[in-house]
Amino acid sequence: MIKKKAVTFKPYERTEYAYDKLRVCRKCGGYTVLSEEICPFCGKRTLTTVQGFAKRELKRSMQSELLFSALLTLLAMFFADTMPWIGIAAAVGIVLTALLAFAQYRVFEPQLRIRTDRLFARDKDRIRHGLIQDIRAAEGILEANPARAYEMLREVNTLLRNDPIRRLQAELLQTFVLRRDMDLLLEPLIMDGFSPHLAGYIGEVAKLNRELIKESAIRYCLQYEPQIRNMSKGDEILAAVAGAAVRMKRYIRLYPEFIRRYTHKLPEDRLERLREVLSQHPGEFGPLKLEADEVYWVRFGKRNARDTSRQGSSP
Secondary structure, three states: OOOOEEOOOOOOOOOOOHHHHOEEEOOOOOEEOOOOOOOOOOOOOOEEEHHHHHHHHHHHHHHHHHHHHHHHHHHHHHHOOOHHHHHHHHHHHHHHHHHHHHHHHHOHHHHHHHHHHHHHHHOHHHHHHHHHHHHHHHHHOOOOOHHHHHHHHHHHOOOOOOHHHHHHHHHHHOOEEOOOOOOOOOHHHOOOOOOHHHHHHHHHHHHHOHHHOOHHHHHHHHHOHHHHHOOOOHHHHHHHHHHHHOOOHHHHHHOHHHHHHOHHHOOHHHHHHHHHHHHOOOOOOHHHHHHHHHHHHHHHHHHHHHHHHHHHHOO
16 A cells, blocks of 8 residues: 655646646747746746737837838938928828827737737647646656646646546545645546546545535546446545535436435435435435435434433433
């Protein structure tokens, strides 16, 4: 049995868009999603966000347009024959340059989005190469610093999502002592194939933070229920997920049979929560309600009866 390590993770920084985590080197054009300040390709401290890089290119392009407009104004003034025409050329040139600057200001944000999209389309192979290099960097410190390796893979998984990366993350997580105060993620780790490490992690998360158990995790457990049941403590994993699912009426309505199969293993607070929801919807969850009531009676009915009897016999 692998001895689990006590580790600490940096809080996961959530961004509006996945590509917000990506950074590009102004010097060599290399891409990385890691949080280091030094470019992993050229070693320079010239990393910036993709949007920042696109904004820099767009500003340069707009400045070139303004300079070209000013140059045309100067040429018009140079070829003018008389002072009035020179004044007219200068006035027209200044007005047109000002209009161009105003137009650039008005379309800056739409043009920035277009420039950012073009940057992604142009550099898609370079971006992929950068993410692969980030994965290799994480693999290089797996033994020496597994917690940092997990953090690096967690960042890569923001943009490059596939089962091998998810499987490696789940495997690493199963070597750590997990706590309630950790910034744990689950949704990004749900993979297509079965992984006992992911199943074990789902079971731990269900006990530590029920809010993280959403439909994708429940469907994963349903899809691979036979494999999970064959695992050591597999029934405990499934019961923990079922217990987390009863927090929402919607999940009870979607997965009543799954919850029913593990009702007998629910702890008291989860069983009480399930019976509370079911009591609010009489006749809607027939088999599940019968199972919940039977489990409750077998587990607590006799105790409640004894308590009632003692109260009745007391003076």
